[in-house]
Amino acid sequence: MKKRHLPVHFQNFLTIVTRHASLVTCHASRITCHASRVTCHLSIFLLFLTVLTSSAAHASDKMDFAKADQLTYRLYQEKKWDSLIIIGKQALRHDIDYYYLRIRMGIAYYERGQFITAINHFSTALKFNVADPVGLEYLYFSYFNSNRATDAYSLLPSMSPEMRNRLYIKTPVIEEVRMEGGGNFTAGGQSKGKQSQSGTKSIYAEIDRYGNSYYGNAGVRVNLWNIISLKVAYNYLNFSKTKSFNWSLIEDRLVKKADCTWGYYNHYSFDTVYKDTTCDYRINQNEAFLEARIMLPAGFRIIPSFHMLNVRYPNIQAHYVGQTVNDTLLYVSYLDSAITFPFKRTIYSFTQNDTSFYNYVAGITVTKDFSIFTMGLSGSWSNLNGKNQVQAGGSLTYYPLGNLNLYGNTTLTGFFQGSDSRLLLNQMIGAKITPWLWAEATLLYGDHTNANIYNGAIVYNNSDKIDYRLGANLIFVLSKHFQLSLIYQYYRKEYQQLYYVKTTDNLFVPQTKYYPYSTNSIIGGVTWKL
DSSP states (O other), X not given: OOOOOOOHHHHHHHHHHHHHHHHHHHHHHHHHHHHHHHHHHHHHHHHHHHXXXXXXXXXHHOOOHHHHHHHHHHXXXXXXXXXXXXXXXXXXXXXXXXXXXXXXXXHXXXXXXXXXXXXXXXXXXXXXXXXXHHHHHHHHHHHHHTTOHHHHHTTGGGSOHHHHHHTTOOOOSEEEEEEEEEEEEETTTTOXXXXXXXXXXXXXXXXXXXXXXXXXXXXXXXXXETXXXXXXXXXXXXXXXXXXXXXXXXXXXXXXXXXXXXXXXXXXXXXXXXXXXXXXXXXXXXXXXXXXXXXXXXXXXEEEEEEEXXXXXXXXXXXXXXXXXXXXXXXXXXXXXXXXXXXXXXXXXXXXXXXXXXXXEEEEEEEEEETTEEEEEEEEEEEETTEEEEEEEEEXXXXXXSSTTEEEEEEEEEEEETTEEEEEEEEEEEEEEETTEEEEEEEEESOOTTEEETTTTEEEOSSSEEEEEEEEEEEEEOSSSEEEEEEEEEEEEEEEEEEEEEOTTSOEEEEEEEEEEEEEEEEEEEEEEO
16 A cells, blocks of 8 residues: 655645644643742741641640639539639649639539539639638538538538528438338248258268348437437347258168077168258347447548347257167077167257347548549458458549549458458449439458448348359439439349268268359338438
8 A cells, every 4th residue: 555645845844743742741841840839838838827827726725823813703603514624624734723713613513504514613613712701602402412411511611600500501310310121032942951961971961041021120310419419220130041961871770680599690781871950040130230420621531330230049950969778699599688789879959048249330431532533442350150350441432523423432441250251342323313313233252251331331141152143133213302313233143052961981071062143122211312
């Protein structure tokens, strides 16, 4: 095919266009380069402006006394409590602290319903002005709204008679009265009937099991003085128990009597047999509890307590007697004489003796308030079930929202009884569900046998091992004077079996075994607050 040639003038035109395109591309590259440089310089300039603006803004945010006082006063008048709290915190971070700042912040928290947080600010405000009626009034009602009546009454000496009359404030002799009662129900009933022995080598075994129990409490808190209150309570407990015994023995039994011309002879068998017996009885326990609450300056409290217990029950014991008898082997009639052989029989007898004794628990707790936290240190000394116990622990109570809408308590306690030492945990979390209902969940973990909780108010002096306790409480606030409570508790426990085995050396060695079981407790209560 013949190649076509473009006209000369058209070729010249393409050459010119190509050269101009190259020049345009070159200029475009230079423009792009310049644009990149401009963009770079512009970015540096904007960064500089940002830093400068930030520095200027930071300089403008710098807080001083005049600005803090002006802003918080304006926000207080406008009732903008959230903004007032933010500015107040900023002022405190700049070491600006004075009476009106604390009063305004306290009122802001009070209006938001965060009464426990408000207490900290009103208390600090009163350090600047001890007799300030505004701070005293707000602090008084903040304590009451935080369920701390004794703290509120401790402020009365600082109030003038006119102020107390105006607010109708006085310290009642009786602060509150509480009554509660319920039952503890053991899974599996009373555990009556025969108890199996522990192994084929066991020659004796006994089990002392708890059944259902009943509980009643009546208590009153009285105010001895503005800074001292005293709680007096009486507890009654009634436990049903079942004590089971079973044992093995070799029993001689006449199988056959064979007559002969000269008399007769006897055939015996010697078999291992098992016997048992069961005894039902009850334990009655009467308790008296005293606890004083002493308010000290700077949020300190000293809380001594004393708990006396009287325990009465029939003590049932087994007694072993080895009796030697002579069995007749044969009898010769013409001599009127018998030939015997000795045999040792095992005989158990049982006795029941009424038993009564006293136990005690003496404790002391010291607490200190830190804003929305309360820290406590506690110790107790007790003599329970013939043994001495010592406890020492620490607790932390916290109110994350600054009020009683959400709260909790964590307590760790060291328990010491001779060579026995344990670490015990007590955890509680509570929350406001509705305006008239609060709910709490509790956990006790660790063997609380012979231990006490709540500064000695509750004593676990029964003989069974407590692995843990789960609880749920409902508190119904009917009015400012009446409350109802419903308490459910689940216990995981272990009862003990004592048994003896005979060794190859004919020695009787005691052994123990533990068996788990559970109980459910339901308690109802009513509180009357004056």
